[in-house]
Amino acid sequence: MGYRPREYDHIVVGAGALGTSTAYHLSGHAGRTLVLERFYENHAFGSSHGRTRILRTAYAEGTAYVPLVLRARRLWLRLGRETGEEIFRPTGVVLAAPSNSAALARARASARRYSLSSESFDPEGARERFPALQFVRGDAALWDPAGGILFPERAIRAYRRLAHDRGVAFRWNFPVTEWRRTSGGRILVSTKTREYLAHSLVLAAGAWLPTLVPSLHLPLEVEQQTMYWFRARDQRDAPFRAMPAFVWYSPEGGYYYGTPDVGNGVKIGGNVGQRVRDLDHRPLPSLRELRSIQRFLKSRLPGLAPEPRRGARCLYTNTPDKNFIVDFHPGGANVVIVSACSGHGFKFASAMGELIANGVRRGSLPRLLAPFGLPTVRRD
Numbered sequence: 045m046g047y048r049p050r051e052y053d054h055i056v057v058g059a060g061a062l063g064t065s066t067a068y069h070l071s072g073h074a075g076r077t078l079v080l081e082r083f084y085e086n087h088a089f090g091s092s093h094g095r096t097r098i099l100r101t102a103y104a105e106g107t108a109y110v111p112l113v114l115r116a117r118r119l120w121l122r123l124g125r126e127t128g129e130e131i132f133r134p135t136g137v138v139l140a141a142p143s144n145s146a147a148l149a150r151a152r153a154s155a156r157r158y159s160l161s162s163e164s165f166d167p168e169g170a171r172e173r174f175p176a177l178q179f180v181r182g183d184a185a186l187w188d189p190a191g192g193i194l195f196p197e198r199a200i201r202a203y204r205r206l207a208h209d210r211g212v213a214f215r216w217n218f219p220v221t222e223w224r225r226t227s228g229g230r231i232l233v234s235t236k237t238r239e240y241l242a243h244s245l246v247l248a249a250g251a252w253l254p255t256l257v258p259s260l261h262l263p264l265e266v267e268q269q270t271m272y273w274f275r276a277r278d279q280r281d282a283p284f285r286a287m288p289a290f291v292w293y294s295p296e297g298g299y300y301y302g303t304p305d306v307g308n309g310v311k312i313g314g315n316v317g318q319r320v321r322d323l324d325h326r327p328l329p330s331l332r333e334l335r336s337i338q339r340f341l342k343s344r345l346p347g348l349a350p351e352p353r354r355g356a357r358c359l360y361t362n363t364p365d366k367n368f369i370v371d372f373h374p375g376g377a378n379v380v381i382v383s384a385c386s387g388h389g390f391k392f393a394s395a396m397g398e399l400i401a402n403g404v405r406r407g408s409l410p411r412l413l414a415p416f417g418l419p420t421v422r423r424d
């Protein structure tokens with residue numbers, strides 16, 4: 045290339061939830077930041093689209109997540125105040141399951157450990173309190189009143205706008221093809237047409253992350269999930285607008301989730317995904333997944349018509365234990381690897397972006413991110 049690479053302090057790869065939040069939090073301090081995004085703002089090829097996301101605080105996946113989600117919740121509310129937009133709606137979240145469910149027990153334990161307010165219901169109490177949902181004998185429910193729903197496209201746009209106003213440059217349709225360390229210790233980032241130099245690099249590339257660190261052989265598996273939107277059978281949508289978000293754990297260890305009707309139907313998804321081996325050739329939504337969701341609706345939300353109004357595919361980037369990976373690249377503390385998905389990462393993006401930005405500036409990652417260190421990886 046016949047020109048000198050443009051120089052920045054920080055480069056963030058990926059303008060999904062994690063990359064945009066990180067860029068915003070980097071922008072509050074001295075230094076120039078560039079975000080390079082493969083597609084365009086709020087595209088639907090990654091993991092951060094789909095109109096709603098659930099934020100739960102009583103966290104079945106582990107107590108380590110609770111301080112993180114509490115900080116994230118505060119930051120989402122602050123983002124809403126700063127922009128005058130509704131980013132988070134505190135609908136509360138119901139966690140439902142068979143009464144002997146291990147997931148429910150873990151959620152209860154995390155609520156206890158952090159003195160979160162929560163309330164337990166038997167099937168009768170739950171039916172009365174949450175009339176859109178059908179509970180039967182043997183069910184139990186845990187009410188997480190601090191939970192609610194996030195509006196992901198709005199949140200990402202808000203962080204991008206604020207970051208842009210504070211001087212962050214965004215380049216759309218700019219896939220990063222490779223990066224390497226220079227002899228001077230900086231990072232050279234290449235796209236098809238340009239090169240950039242930076243002191244630090246944040247790789248928040250979602251499902252594409254392994255292509256940017258092939259030598260690490262990250263143990264990530266990409267799974268496609270289709271979310272569907274359903275309307276009330278008899279046009280009586282009101283109970284579905286007023287209902288809380290929910291996660292319903294099944295006895296087999298899987299789950300279904302739903303968010304209230306915010307104008308386009310009740311969104312329902314489950315964990316019957318499809319493995320994606322080639323991101324450029326993704327499977328069509330499977331009938332098996334839709335049928336499994338319809339069976340769930342029939343038994344738990346019988347007031348919804350079973351034919352979906354709309355569906356959208358979305359990607360989970362799963363680690364073997366469904367936790368996250370957020371760590372420095374083994375080559376040095378100026379490249380951060382962010383794989384905050386495993387299907388439950390959105391709610392944390394505000395806090396993770398803040399922590400990652402602090403880590404990048406200080407050269408050491410904050411303690412709250414310690415549980416998400418790189419697994420022992422094979423390096424070429």
Ligand SMILES: Cc1cc2nc3c(=O)[nH]c(=O)nc-3n(C[C@H](O)[C@H](O)[C@H](O)COP(=O)(O)OP(=O)(O)OC[C@H]3O[C@@H](n4cnc5c(N)ncnc54)[C@H](O)[C@@H]3O)c2cc1C
Pocket residue numbers: 057058059060061062063080081082083089090091092093094096097098099218219220221248249250251252253256269270271313358359360382383384385386387388389390391392
């Ligand atoms: C159906 C579904 C439901 C979910 N529900 C919830 C929920 O209720 N609550 C919750 O907390 N979480 C939920 N999640 C998970 C959550 O949405 C994700 O964890 C989160 O959005 C991941 O954000 P990300 O920034 O890591 O990835 P992404 O949003 O995919 O962003 C990565 C970005 O990097 C870009 N990129 C990739 N490679 C390159 C490259 N080489 N150069 C430049 N750019 C590149 C991509 O184009 C993309 O924009 C759900 C996920 C799905 C799929």
